[in-house]
Amino acid sequence: MTLAAGRPYLAIPGPSVMPDAVLQAMHRAAPNIYEGDIITMVQGMVPDLQRVAMTRGKVAFYIANGHGAWEAALANIAGPGDRVLVCVTGRFGHGWAEMAEGLGIIADKIDFGTTAGIDPARLEDTLRADTAHSYKAVLFSHVDTATSLLNDPRPIRAAMNAADHPALLMADCIASMACEEFHMDDWGVDVAVTASQKGLMVPPGLSFIFVSPKAEEARAAMPRVSRYWDWRGRIDPERFYQFFGGTAPTHHLFGLRAALDMLHDEGMAQVWQRHVTLARAIWAACDAWAAGGTLRLNVTDQRLRSHAVTALGVGGRNGSALREWVSGNAGVTLGIGLGMESPEDPKGEGFFRIGHMGHLNAHMVLGMLGTLEAGMQAIGVQRGAGALSAAAAVIAEG
Ligand SMILES: *Cc1c(COP(=O)(O)O)cnc(C)c1O
Numbered sequence: 001m002t003l004a005a006g007r008p009y010l011a012i013p014g015p016s017v018m019p020d021a022v023l024q025a026m027h028r029a030a031p032n033i034y035e036g037d038i039i040t041m042v043q044g045m046v047p048d049l050q051r052v053a054m055t056r057g058k059v060a061f062y063i064a065n066g067h068g069a070w071e072a073a074l075a076n077i078a079g080p081g082d083r084v085l086v087c088v089t090g091r092f093g094h095g096w097a098e099m100a101e102g103l104g105i106i107a108d109k110i111d112f113g114t115t116a117g118i119d120p121a122r123l124e125d126t127l128r129a130d131t132a133h134s135y136k137a138v139l140f141s142h143v144d145t146a147t148s149l150l151n152d153p154r155p156i157r158a159a160m161n162a163a164d165h166p167a168l169l170m171a172d173c174i175a176s177m178a179c180e181e182f183h184m185d186d187w188g189v190d191v192a193v194t195a196s197q198k199g200l201m202v203p204p205g206l207s208f209i210f211v212s213p214k215a216e217e218a219r220a221a222m223p224r225v226s227r228y229w230d231w232r233g234r235i236d237p238e239r240f241y242q243f244f245g246g247t248a249p250t251h252h253l254f255g256l257r258a259a260l261d262m263l264h265d266e267g268m269a270q271v272w273q274r275h276v277t278l279a280r281a282i283w284a285a286c287d288a289w290a291a292g293g294t295l296r297l298n299v300t301d302q303r304l305r306s307h308a309v310t311a312l313g314v315g316g317r318n319g320s321a322l323r324e325w326v327s328g329n330a331g332v333t334l335g336i337g338l339g340m341e342s343p344e345d346p347k348g349e350g351f352f353r354i355g356h357m358g359h360l361n362a363h364m365v366l367g368m369l370g371t372l373e374a375g376m377q378a379i380g381v382q383r384g385a386g387a388l389s390a391a392a393a394v395i396a397e398g
Pocket residue numbers: 014065066067068092141143144145172173174175195204
């Protein structure tokens with residue numbers, strides 16, 4: 001018998017759960033885009049987005065998923081033959097580097113593997129060796145969504161300053177924005193890229209680039225930028241259509257308005273803290289399971305763990321089997337293991353991920369963990385006891 005009927009829970013690392021308030025805000029007739037409320041609404045969203053990224057820098061909207069914003073960010077600061085340095089801590093660093101290569105940019109990579117964070121000393125050495133200052137930017141993922149590694153921007157910025165290197169610091173905040181604590185200006189990030197469907201709780205299809213004054217200077221020095229990706233009209237629009245390089249993505253914007261209201265009503269500090277506490281509850285359960293079986297958190301050092309997504313290994317093809325069981329029997333959809341393939345496990349079926357980003361509260365996390373317990377029982381995964389009470393204890397402490 002399946003017990004999956006009822007409200008489903010999409011616990012993958014994006015798209016995330018859409019709040020009813022967002023869905024309801026989108027459910028309306030098409031608005032006039034030439035005058036009226038939508039224009040003031042969009043102008044009003046700029047400062048609210050800046051307060052999510054904690055920046056006074058400008059913001060460019062793109063009607064694109066995160067991949068589009070990756071390409072747009074690069075297209076504004078580098079061109080064919082220019083170099084960037086990519087710090088890779090999982091699948092997503094490789095992805096951004098591939099976007100650079102597609103633009104003719106030379107993307108050198110430092111690969112830190114899939115279980116360790118960025119080593120600032122290695123970055124500093126690489127930047128010191130670049131005496132010609134050929135790197136126009138250092139790219140990294142704030143959260144790598146495949147490995148669930150969290151990279152603190154501060155030591156990265158410190159390494160760049162120690163090497164006295166003028167490159168821009170560019171952060172992929174697609175999985176982390178409105179989930180992880182982030183202060184773009186105070187932490188010295190020049191370009192931050194994000195998308196609508198993760199911490200921002202809006203359907204996929206909108207993305208954002210936050211641009212520091214130094215990044216604006218880098219754009220001004222470019223001989224040319226493809227017209228559609230150029231952020232200049234978007235960050236300083238004289239006409240409304242320039243925000244979007246064409247027709248506004250009307251209904252995404254209504255959804256985003258509702259989502260920004262939710263975030264700021266709760267308060268960014270509280271949003272971040274909620275993600276921390278819910279993540280700690282998940283880790284507590286996973287540690288208890290791990291103590292008596294094969295389940296492993298991909299990131300052992302707690303300080304390097306994302307509070308928005310958790311990558312887990314459970315051996316054999318049990319990752320896939322667990323995902324199938326919980327979606328078929330309990331209405332919970334978990335994320336696939338990404339970038340975890342190995343000769344022993346060519347399809348990465350021993351891995352899965354829990355997305356815990358965005359519109360998420362304690363009962364959803366406890367329900368998801370209880371469902372995982374049932375799934376492991378049903379498919380016969382050996383595990384330690386006490387996982388649910390360990391998670392409940394974290395929630396009870398608050
Ligand atoms: C989701 C994600 C992307 C890709 O975003 P799309 O919207 O799927 O193109 C890039 N980087 C990170 C860190 C992500 O989590």
